[in-house]
Amino acid sequence: MASKNKKTQEDNPLKNVIAHAKEYGFIFQSSEVYDGLQAVYDYGQYGVELKNNIKKLWWQSMVQLNDNIVGVDSAIFMHPTVWKASGHVDGFSDPLVDNKDSQKRYRADVLVEDKAAEYVKAGEPEKGKALEQKLGALLEAEDLEAVRQLIIDEEIVCPVSGTDNWTDVRQFNLMFSTEVGSVADESSTIYLRPETAQGIFVNFLNVQKTGRMKIPFGIAQIGKAFRNEIVARQFTFRMREFEQMEMQFFVRPGTEMEWYEQWKETRMKWHKALGLDAEKLQYHDHEKLAHYANAAVDIEYEFPFGFKEIEGIHSRSDFDLTQHQEFSKKKQQYFDDEVKQNYVPYVVETSVGADRSFLATFCNALTTETVGEGEKQKERTFLKLHPAIAPVKAAILPLNKKDGLPEIAQEIFEDLKYDFNCIYEEKQTIGKRYTRQDLIGTPFCIAIDYQTLEDQTVTIRHRDTMEQERVHKDELAGIIGNAVSFKNIFKQL
Numbered sequence: 001m002a003s004k005n006k007k008t009q010e011d012n013p014l015k016n017v018i019a020h021a022k023e024y025g026f027i028f029q030s031s032e033v034y035d036g037l038q039a040v041y042d043y044g045q046y047g048v049e050l051k052n053n054i055k056k057l058w059w060q061s062m063v064q065l066n067d068n069i070v071g072v073d074s075a076i077f078m079h080p081t082v083w084k085a086s087g088h089v090d091g092f093s094d095p096l097v098d099n100k101d102s103q104k105r106y107r108a109d110v111l112v113e114d115k116a117a118e119y120v121k122a123g124e125p126e127k128g129k130a131l132e133q134k135l136g137a138l139l140e141a142e143d144l145e146a147v148r149q150l151i152i153d154e155e156i157v158c159p160v161s162g163t164d165n166w167t168d169v170r171q172f173n174l175m176f177s178t179e180v181g182s183v184a185d186e187s188s189t190i191y192l193r194p195e196t197a198q199g200i201f202v203n204f205l206n207v208q209k210t211g212r213m214k215i216p217f218g219i220a221q222i223g224k225a226f227r228n229e230i231v232a233r234q235f236t237f238r239m240r241e242f243e244q245m246e247m248q249f250f251v252r253p254g255t256e257m258e259w260y261e262q263w264k265e266t267r268m269k270w271h272k273a274l275g276l277d278a279e280k281l282q283y284h285d286h287e288k289l290a291h292y293a294n295a296a297v298d299i300e301y302e303f304p305f306g307f308k309e310i311e312g313i314h315s316r317s318d319f320d321l322t323q324h325q326e327f328s329k330k331k332q333q334y335f336d337d338e339v340k341q342n343y344v345p346y347v348v349e350t351s352v353g354a355d356r357s358f359l360a361t362f363c364n365a366l367t368t369e370t371v372g373e374g375e376k377q378k379e380r381t382f383l384k385l386h387p388a389i390a391p392v393k394a395a396i397l398p399l400n401k402k403d404g405l406p407e408i409a410q411e412i413f414e415d416l417k418y419d420f421n422c423i424y425e426e427k428q429t430i431g432k433r434y435t436r437q438d439l440i441g442t443p444f445c446i447a448i449d450y451q452t453l454e455d456q457t458v459t460i461r462h463r464d465t466m467e468q469e470r471v472h473k474d475e476l477a478g479i480i481g482n483a484v485s486f487k488n489i490f491k492q493l
């Protein structure tokens with residue numbers, strides 16, 4: 001029998017996660033044959049399935065389950081004035097600092113935040129909190145010289161050179177720009193979008209009018225975003241090209257806090273429904289609010305490198321729509337029948353990274369346990385993914401390659417493949433094939449043996465318990481269907 005699963009951060013360091021993701025076809029470094037491109041990653045054959053399933057789960061939970069939320073798919077390129085209006089041209093920057101000895105560049109705020117986290121870890125949470133608050137105040141006041149001094153006072157040194165020989169702290173814009181148009185002097189600078197949200201804001205009236213949407217209502221979008229991130233560590237946690245799943249919920253001014261509380265709760269439930277351990281999830285209120293926001297919270301997951309943001313929930317007031325109204329000179333108002341008033345709606349935003357959600361799910365699922373007794377004891381590694389998001393739902397495995405077993409197995413495969421992503425495999429011993437499926441997180445292995453020839457029954461082997469049961473082959477679709485059903489997940493929300 002399997003022993004109780006025991007998983008700690010020490011058991012599951014990031015390097016194991018990275019190695020597993022690569023070895024089993026989930027995530028590869030981009031352009032690896034050319035030694036890779038930093039902070040850019042490709043999803044492999046199983047990774048793309050897992051990521052698509054996460055995105056589908058998000059889309060359904062937003063658009064399909066709420067009759068007042070609809071989706072859009074806006075372009076990556078947008079009119080450059082969008083980014084003026086949104087504040088990204090002038091304000092979307094990180095404070096950077098270089099170490100003069102190692103020539104390495106860091107985000108000044110991250111250096112201080114890491115130090116604050118060290119205090120918390122060392123049992124001095126008050127000191128950690130005070131440091132975070134101090135940093136928040138200095139950034140708010142845009143006092144970069146004082147941020148540098150804080151780094152020195154806190155004796156923060158460069159991990160490479162070990163010195164505190166820091167340059168001045170400077171702001172660095174994170175947007176990638178390029179030129180549109182073929183003639184150099186007629187071309188103009190445009191940006192790769194750093195967030196998907198603005199594509200929603202500029203379509204607010206298009207969707208509201210054509211969809212005859214009544215407030216409160218939401219617009220959801222999944223798409224790529226690009227940021228020239230400097231601190232490009234921690235695998236897919238911080239990438240230069242990544243995917244966001246964002247929803248802007250438009251509400252009557254004055255009601256935004258109710259909706260903020262509601263979305264905060266709903267989104268936390270979604271992460272739990274995805275299979276993340278409840279004790280590895282927490283809220284983290286923002287110390288420093290953007291000037292237009294009246295509330296903001298992060299949902300954090302405990303990665304092997306600590307609790308970090310996977311989603312942000314922000315009450316953004318009417319900031320974005322008002323800005324677009326000003327810059328475009330076109331009204332962004334809604335006439336509210338109930339109160340007989342025209343107003344610019346307030347917005348509550350939920351914004352989650354598909355890649356961070358993937359990474360959290362992957363870290364959470366990677367499990368190593370000891371199985372067997374005495375001399376037969378050994379380690380078993382498997383991906384304990386929720387069946388609904390597992391890349392492969394069932395592996396169809398004939399015991400061997402003769403006596404008609406492959407033919408029946410093929411029939412079963414043909415029957416199931418329209419509804420479920422299945423694998424057919426007949427090479428190697430059955431034990432080795434089970435192990436391989438465990439490593440990619442397949443919840444069901446279906447073995448076809450000599451008894452199948454007699455009574456049409458097959459063995460189902462369950463990934464997490466390794467228990468086996470015999471069922472009639474006609475029951476398979478029902479059993480798998482029930483386990484992977486999105487309905488069963490959403491009923492918990």
Ligand code: ATP
Pocket residue numbers: 195227229236237238239240242243244309310311312351352353354355356357
């Ligand atoms: P961070 O403070 O970690 O840079 P952020 O507060 O800038 O994140 P938002 O602008 O709120 O992030 O973006 C919303 C979500 O998009 C984040 O919660 C995260 O899941 C995802 N995201 C943001 N930047 C990246 C990135 N560079 N790589 C992967 N995902 C990202």
